[in-house]
Amino acid sequence: MIVEDSTVVRVLLTHIVERDPRLTVSAAVASAEEALACIGQVKPDVISMDIRLPGMDGLEATARIMSDHPTPIVVIADAVEDASLKISMNALRAGALTVVEKPVGLATDGYERLADTICTQLFIMSSVPVIRRRAIGGGARAPREAMPLATSADFQDLGYLALAASTGGPPALARVLDALPADFPAPVLVVQHMGAAFMEGFAGWLDSLSPIRVAVARDGELALPGRAYVAPGDRHLTLTPGGVLRLSGAAPVSGQRPSATVLFQSLARSVGSRTVAALLTGMGEDGAKGLSELRAAGGFTIAEHESSAVVYGMPAAAVKLGAARAVLSLDLIGPRIAQLARRREDA
Structure with a gap:
């Protein structure tokens, strides 16, 4: 219609x-x-x-x-x-x-x-199942054993947070960012699959809803704590070991540019264990391989649970690879990240 x-x-x-x-x-x-x-x-x-x-x-x-x-x-x-x-x-x-x-x-x-x-x-x-009055983050919660508790030893030095999503991602990202404190102690890097023409408006919309500042990432920009940087349309977002953001027009990965896998891989290489990363709702498999590499590098990796994902594609691929250390429903992801940040501050 x-x-x-x-x-x-x-x-x-x-x-x-x-x-x-x-x-x-x-x-x-x-x-x-x-x-x-x-x-x-x-x-x-x-x-x-x-x-x-x-x-x-x-x-x-x-x-x-x-x-x-x-x-x-x-x-x-x-x-x-x-x-x-x-x-x-x-x-x-x-x-x-x-x-x-x-x-x-x-x-x-x-x-x-x-x-x-x-x-x-x-x-x-047309093939995506939708339900009546779908509540973002609602539904059954993940099994308790799929939600391992983190300890202060997990993140003595939380350096970066990375979030990635596709179909159903904008409200999911808004939910996660809303749970973070205004003084969140790390830069936040975001990949959302969306048309290039919408990215400035999307970042502005997130900024109006989030306690932290949100903007489209610029090439050569230094990533600062308490700021969120959204990958621009049709450009990969990566991070150098020195904390500088880089944008690239390299070939799409898993059919996507920006690609969650490209972002996660760059974090695995540059900061590894100092990273928390969450792969949210989305169709396809983008991000799964990168999340696996990030976990192997010592990062704390999260996949959204099937109960809350609008499309359980990207998170499912990550779970299948064993890339997720924790599998959480959407309403638990933001609070868990904030908890990790607080424990880092306490440590």
């Missing part, structure tokens, strides 16, 4: 979707109210949701759909409008799975790439 108030964009999206043999348009409507009125009859496998709609906006529509007719939702947003970005990020918190850039026209630069991205995301997300 396509939900888009602009007739021109609605027709364009219909054209983009219909030319892909994997997809069929079951309905194309101009408002959230129309979508809610027919969703029970249409029963779409996935919804393309505009965020700036007349009447009920895309955020409220997402919340209503996830409450009454749980369906995978892909937000289609204007990446350059701050208001749209904020609504888009909050729609992800309400249950939407991902956000992609809105197409402008057939003759615009990058149209084919953008059209392919939209179709691929719609197809992939």
Whole structure:
């Protein structure tokens, strides 16, 4: 189902979707109210949701759909409008799975790439199971034996925290960062798989929710304690032994750039045992190999438990490799990291 108030964009999206043999348009409507009125009859496998709609906006529509007719939702947003970005990020918190850039026209630069991205995301997300009123971090907790307690000896010198996520990641990252104190004693490095056009807005959104400062990482920048640095779109983020951030346009790893594995591997080489790393919700296997190397280097590694992960792909791959020292539901990850930091301060 396509939900888009602009007739021109609605027709364009219909054209983009219909030319892909994997997809069929079951309905194309101009408002959230129309979508809610027919969703029970249409029963779409996935919804393309505009965020700036007349009447009920895309955020409220997402919340209503996830409450009454749980369906995978892909937000289609204007990446350059701050208001749209904020609504888009909050729609992800309400249950939407991902956000992609809105197409402008057939003759615009990058149209084919953008059209392919939209179709691929719609197809992939159509198979993601979603549940009614999904509470981020809710559900059954991990088995007690999967949550080993850390001691003050684990981190005599906590140097860095690394977080990585893909599908379902923005609200999960917000939850983890919200649990950290404003005086968190280490730099935080973040990889989130998302379109490059959204990264500045995404970092700004996290900054508005987090006790610590959040910004997009800059090449050559010194990573400072109590700051979070988000990998920019389409660039790998790494750390030198001297604590300097580096950005790279090297080939994608596991189909991703930025790649969680690339970040974790750089931390394993440069700071090893002084690192805490958490691999959160996401599709695919990115991050698993890097997390394994980081654990082998002495880092404290965490994978999100299946009970809270929107998509149990990346964390599952890490667990399968034995890369995670702890497997925790989302609501426990932030507090555990804060606990480790406090114990480091006490030590």
